[in-house]
Amino acid sequence: MTEATAIASFRRVSPAILASARMAMANDIPDTSKSEISLLLKKAAPILGIDGTTYHVMDILLGLSRADDWKGAGRPIVAISNAKLAEYTRRSERTVTRCLRRIVEAGIAAYRDSPTGRRFVYRDNDGMVASGFGLDFTPARVRLAEIRESVENYQRELKASQDARRAVTRFSRAIIDACETFPEKADIWRSAAQAIIDGGPGRAEQASGLESLHTEVLEYAKQRFQEHEMSRAGDISVTSTIDTIPKILSDSNERTRSIERDIIPPDDGSAVEMAYENKPEAAAGDMRYRLQQAQKTADDIQSAVLAAVPIGLLQVGCRAAQECVSVEFDRWSDVVGAAEVMRRMIGLSEAAWVDGVGRVGRYAASAILATVxxxxxxxxxxxxxxxxxxxxxxxxxxxxHLSKSLYGLAESKMNTRDRWAKR
Known part of the structure; x- marks a missing residue:
């Protein structure tokens, strides 16, 4: 029998709300688990446009749902008043009402309103929902495969973007080293790299263009090396320059900042990314002395910020952040590796992130980002x-005092769990 869902007459109905209502009436619903759907919806939050208070409300609703209602013929209906949600989130009831509407319009829940407007759930002897009114998460079950695919595509695109960014940085450094070693080709290679950066519509295209240019650089370096070997044949007094070739062929970390800025325009957000910890002011122009001084200061600041912040404290204090990005903060490299995802989660611009990393160091900036x-x-x-x-x-x-913030978050999380346990 097809389930029916009622929408109160006082609601301003939109096409998205009607679509959620239709999905809530479906009978052929895939099974899932509460933990799986909760984690999946949190990962899909940026795709669904759910953030801030709306995310908090969704998290509470998912936590209140019963695990058995996500399987078989169950209906994951959550009955909680707007007043109680406002109390939990410390927001007004009007704000909670808007958040619930966003969740419904996102296509993961549907209104199931009673004639009186009250929300309640009656269960039979087996614990199944006999009748209930509130927020019905059946649409999330119906869209399980679609949401999972969207999350996988989003993560795949994000990884491709990160790989392309790293490739751009890697190839640009190698080209810069080659410009130093072969000054007769420096102007040509710099101009070619500049054209690739200016003409590439995206990071992937820039990485591909720089890789092709890097291949040409390697061919030229190989040719010069062979010519040198031939010219010194039989002359034991000539010192070999073989040690200089691996530096050109490898992705060296050594580079001249002034030359790198000639290739990478400082005010272009799509330009080749400079190493964060070595570029504290990405748009400040070619000021080598200021960059060196800023780097020295960033190291000192980073040491001061993280002096009282062990990785265990960050792991305990930022449980929700770890769950959201699907990364456990077991090591500092895990925190740094998740920084790009966290940056996008809070809507922080890339320029602001690069600036922050340059000013306080990569590890300190990542710890701050996780806390935020x-x-x-x-x-x-x-x-x-x-x-x-x-x-x-x-x-x-x-x-x-980052440690105090993290201790507060850890303590707040424990108090919240105790409060829910008492209820």
């Missing part, structure tokens, strides 16, 4: 991008 994401997921802050910049400024001023 955690507070954003808990709906503690309204503007995470501005909050990240403010924390970076406080780190530079020496007034940032």
């Amino acid at each position: 994401l955690e507070k954003s997921l808990r709906d503690v802050i309204a503007k995470p991008g501005g909050y990240f910049r403010a924390m970076v400024d406080r780190a530079i001023d020496g007034s940032l």
Whole structure:
């Protein structure tokens, strides 16, 4: 028998709300688990346009649903009043109402309104829903495969973007080293790299173009090496330059900053990315002395910020952030590796992230970013991008106490669990 869902007459109905209502009436529903769907919806939150307080409300609703309702003929209906949700999220009831509407319009839940407007669930002796009114998450079950595919595509695109960014940086460094070794070709290679950067519509195209140019550089270096070997044949007094070739052929980390800036325009957001810890002011122009001084300061700031922040504290304090990005913060490399995903989660621009890394160091900036994401997921802050910049400024001023923030988050999480257990 097809399930029917009712939408109260006082609601302003939109096509998205009607679409969710139709999905809630489906009978052929795939089985899933509460933990699987919760994690999947959190990963899909950026795709679905769910963030801030809406994310917090969704997290509460998913937590209140019963695990058995996500299987078989069950209907994951959650009955909780707007007043109680407002109390949990520390927001007004009007804000909660708007958040519920966004969740329904995102196509993962549907309104199931009672004639009186109250929300309640009656269960039979087997624990199945006999009748219920509230928020029905059946649409999330119906769209399980679609949402899973969307998340996989999103993560695949994100990884491709990260790989392309790293490739751009790697090839550009090798080309810069070659410009230093072969000054007769420096102008040609710099101009070619500049044209690739200016003409490439995306990172993937830039990486492909720089890779082709890098191949030409390798061919030229190989040819010069062979000519040199032939010219010195039989002359034992000539010193071999074989040690210089591997530096050209490899992706060396040594590079001249002034030459790199000739290839990479500092004010172009799509340009080849410079090593973050060595570029504290990405758009400040060619100021070598200022860059060196800023790097020295960034190391000192990073040491001060992380002096009282062990990785275990970050892991305990940022549970929601780890779950959201599907990464356990077991090592600092895990935190740094998840930075790109966390940056996108809070809507922080790439320029602001590069600037923050340059000012306080990569590890400190990643720890700050994880803390900001955690507070954003808990709906503690309204503007995470501005909050990240403010924390970076406080780190530079020496007034940032990141350990206290993380201890507070860890303690708050424990208190929340105790409160839910008592209920």
